[in-house]
Amino acid sequence: MFLEKYRKARDKNNSILVVGLDSDIDRIPKKFRNITEFNEHVIKETADLVCAYKINIAFYEKLGWRGYKALEETVELIKQDTKVPIILDAKRGDIGNTAKAYAEAYFDKLKVDSVTVNPYMGRDAIIPFLEKGHVFILLLTSNESAHELEISVYPRVLELSKELERTYPKKVGIVVGATKEDYIKKVSHESGTLPWLIPGIGTQGGNPKILEELKGRDILVNVSRAIIFAENVRNTAEEFREILNKYYLG
Numbered sequence: 001m002f003l004e005k006y007r008k009a010r011d012k013n014n015s016i017l018v019v020g021l022d023s024d025i026d027r028i029p030k031k032f033r034n035i036t037e038f039n040e041h042v043i044k045e046t047a048d049l050v051c052a053y054k055i056n057i058a059f060y061e062k063l064g065w066r067g068y069k070a071l072e073e074t075v076e077l078i079k080q081d082t083k084v085p086i087i088l089d090a091k092r093g094d095i096g097n098t099a100k101a102y103a104e105a106y107f108d109k110l111k112v113d114s115v116t117v118n119p120y121m122g123r124d125a126i127i128p129f130l131e132k133g134h135v136f137i138l139l140l141t142s143n144e145s146a147h148e149l150e151i152s153v154y155p156r157v158l159e160l161s162k163e164l165e166r167t168y169p170k171k172v173g174i175v176v177g178a179t180k181e182d183y184i185k186k187v188s189h190e191s192g193t194l195p196w197l198i199p200g201i202g203t204q205g206g207n208p209k210i211l212e213e214l215k216g217r218d219i220l221v222n223v224s225r226a227i228i229f230a231e232n233v234r235n236t237a238e239e240f241r242e243i244l245n246k247y248y249l250g
C-alpha cells in the first residue's frame, strides 16, 4: 500500500522530500551513458534522504521504446535497492476503458505505487486507477495558467477527491503546487485527511514557508531539476530535506 510505504520511508529517513526523476536526456552529464545509469547514480545518492521518488513519464516517452526500457529499469532499481514508494507522474485522464488500460500498464506491468491523474473528465476517468492502486488527483497545479480553469473548478475537484477517498480509503491524495501560496491555508482547512503531493519548490521558485500551514499532514514535497542536475546531488538533496523539515516540523 502506497500510504504505509510512504509513512515508513518518511519516518525512517526523517524526510518529506520526494526526488523527481525528470531525467531529461538533453541535460544528463556526458559521463552517464543513458538515463538508467544516471538514475542509478541519483538513487544511490538519495535513497536514505527521501520519502518517495516521482518519475515524470514525459522524459522517458520522448525517447520511444528506449525511454520505456529506462523507465522499467528505473522502477526495478528503486524496488531492488530501496523500500521507497514510486509515484508515476503521468497526469492521465480518459474514458473508462482507456483509463483501465493505463491503470493496468502502470500498476500491473510497471508496478509503481501511485499515479497522478487528471480529474477533468470526472470520476470514471479516475476509478479504474483506484481499483488497482493509489492516485494523486491534480487539484491546483503549480503552473501560471492554472488560474485559467482550475481556480474555478478546484472546490468541486476537492469534494470529488474526498468522496472518492471515502469509497477507496487511503488511496487518494491531491496535487497542490507550492506556488499557489494564497490558497494553501484554505485548501488545508478543507482537504480533510487527504495527503498532498507538492511540486514547485526549487526551480519553479515556490516558497517552502507554506509548509508551516501543513504541519501534521501527510505531505510529499517534490523537487526535480534543482536536485538531480545539481553539482553535488547528495548535498543538495540533504539541504532540501533540512529546509523542508525546518518549516514542516519547526
Ligand SMILES: O=c1ccn([C@@H]2O[C@H](COP(=O)(O)O)[C@@H](O)[C@H]2O)c(=O)[nH]1
Pocket (backbone or CB within 6 Å): 020, 022, 056, 089, 140, 141, 142, 143, 175, 176, 177, 199, 200, 201, 202, 203, 204, 222, 223, 224, 225, 226
Ligand atoms: O502542478 C504540478 C504538477 C506536477 N508537476 C511536476 O513536478 C515536477 C517539478 O519539477 P521541478 O524541476 O522541481 O520544477 C515536474 O515533473 C512537473 O511536471 C509540477 O511541476 N506542477
